[in-house]
Amino acid sequence: MTASSREPLLVLEGLSKVFTRRWLGRGRELTAVRDLSLTVYRGDLFGFLGPNGAGKSTTLRMALGLIHPTAGRVLIAGHDLAAERLAALRQVGAFVEAPSFYGYLSGRKNLEIFAGLSGGVAAAEIDAVLERVGLRGRELDPVSVYSHGMRQRLGIAACLLPKPGLLILDEPTDGLDPHGIRDVRELLVSLVRDDGLTVFLSSHLLSEVEHLCNRIAILEQGELILQGELSELEREHRGLSLSVDRPAEAAALLRERCGVQAEAHPPPREGVRIRPGSADPAVLNRALLEAGFRVAALEPEPHWLDRLFLERTTTREAAPAGARP
Ligand SMILES: Nc1ncnc2c1ncn2[C@@H]1O[C@H](COP(=O)(O)OP(=O)(O)O)[C@@H](O)[C@H]1O
Numbered sequence: 001m002t003a004s005s006r007e008p009l010l011v012l013e014g015l016s017k018v019f020t021r022r023w024l025g026r027g028r029e030l031t032a033v034r035d036l037s038l039t040v041y042r043g044d045l046f047g048f049l050g051p052n053g054a055g056k057s058t059t060l061r062m063a064l065g066l067i068h069p070t071a072g073r074v075l076i077a078g079h080d081l082a083a084e085r086l087a088a089l090r091q092v093g094a095f096v097e098a099p100s101f102y103g104y105l106s107g108r109k110n111l112e113i114f115a116g117l118s119g120g121v122a123a124a125e126i127d128a129v130l131e132r133v134g135l136r137g138r139e140l141d142p143v144s145v146y147s148h149g150m151r152q153r154l155g156i157a158a159c160l161l162p163k164p165g166l167l168i169l170d171e172p173t174d175g176l177d178p179h180g181i182r183d184v185r186e187l188l189v190s191l192v193r194d195d196g197l198t199v200f201l202s203s204h205l206l207s208e209v210e211h212l213c214n215r216i217a218i219l220e221q222g223e224l225i226l227q228g229e230l231s232e233l234e235r236e237h238r239g240l241s242l243s244v245d246r247p248a249e250a251a252a253l254l255r256e257r258c259g260v261q262a263e264a265h266p267p268p269r270e271g272v273r274i275r276p277g278s279a280d281p282a283v284l285n286r287a288l289l290e291a292g293f294r295v296a297a298l299e300p301e302p303h304w305l306d307r308l309f310l311e312r313t314t315t316r317e318a319a320p321a322g323a324r325p
């Protein structure tokens with residue numbers, strides 16, 4: 001299904017947020033988010049990427065109506081958040097930064113309190129969300145003895161109680177151990193695939209989003225530098241990586257003999273990068289072997305998203321966040 005044939009569920013239009021920082025002196029402002037537009041379609045597992053301080057949490061707070069944008073607007077399932085707040089937020093389950101619980105109460109009791117806040121739900125529904133996030137059996141333990149991963153899953157359970165169509169989660173795997181990360185990721189994938197939810201999550205880990213999401217947007221210093229369907233970005237930007245003896249000579253051969261754009265890169269990642277295009281790896285491999293090279297590996301480029309991110313951002317490093325007008 002192409003993106004254009006799907007229903008936009010969360011639309012951010014020209015969102016900006018300027019904070020006035022009094023302690024920096026009169027008139028000093030910080031543009032945390034600048035003219036940000038993006039669309040999350042129903043059924044997406046959308047990864048909103050950016051390094052610490054990029055403006056992710058600020059964006060999510062605006063999308064949830066927790067702070068007012070300086071400019072722009074938020075549409076959730078067609079409802080303008082500013083004009084139809086309740087109708088818009090009825091679609092959404094969310095936590096920004098970390099979910100908070102009463103540590104001395106059980107996971108179940110905490111959910112009952114959440115349920116009370118959202119209009120009350122039956123005990124069976126609390127059982128169902130506990131089951132869904134894999135906390136059945138531990139639900140009567142106090143939250144203070146839960147692992148960080150269990151708390152994140154309890155947070156997701158709380159989000160699920162009002163039966164939202166859209167989950168908005170701020171760095172849901174941040175600080176988790178490998179098992180916790182795996183559990184949360186599997187849960188999110190399953191919520192999208194099996195329960196038909198749409199998930200918009202932020203992360204500072206390119207690799208996480210690359211393996212988890214179907215669409216991504218990358219934010220840097222408050223500005224969007226990339227947005228799209230991951231498979232399309234991959235087709236456009238992911239090249240081939242060649243491990244070979246004499247990389248510089250191999251790159252020259254490939255350029256001349258095969259007409260591909262190949263560059264040798266220096267140690268420690270010695271090898272050759274072949275730019276995306278129509279190059280057939282089998283043809284390249286044969287040319288190299290015929291010319292007497294020893295090919296150790298010829299594979300889809302690893303870390304292509306990191307490279308793309310660095311390429312798009314290196315030109316901006318001169319201007320530290322906060323120093324911009
Ligand atoms: N309430 C606030 N007042 C002033 N500055 C803020 C406030 N909230 C966030 N910021 C600043 O906005 C920038 C983006 O922060 P944030 O949205 O938390 O980034 P991220 O979630 O991507 O790490 C940072 O420079 C941060 O210091």
Ligand SMILES: [Mg+2]
Nearest residue numbers: 056057058170
């Ligand atoms: Mg944040």
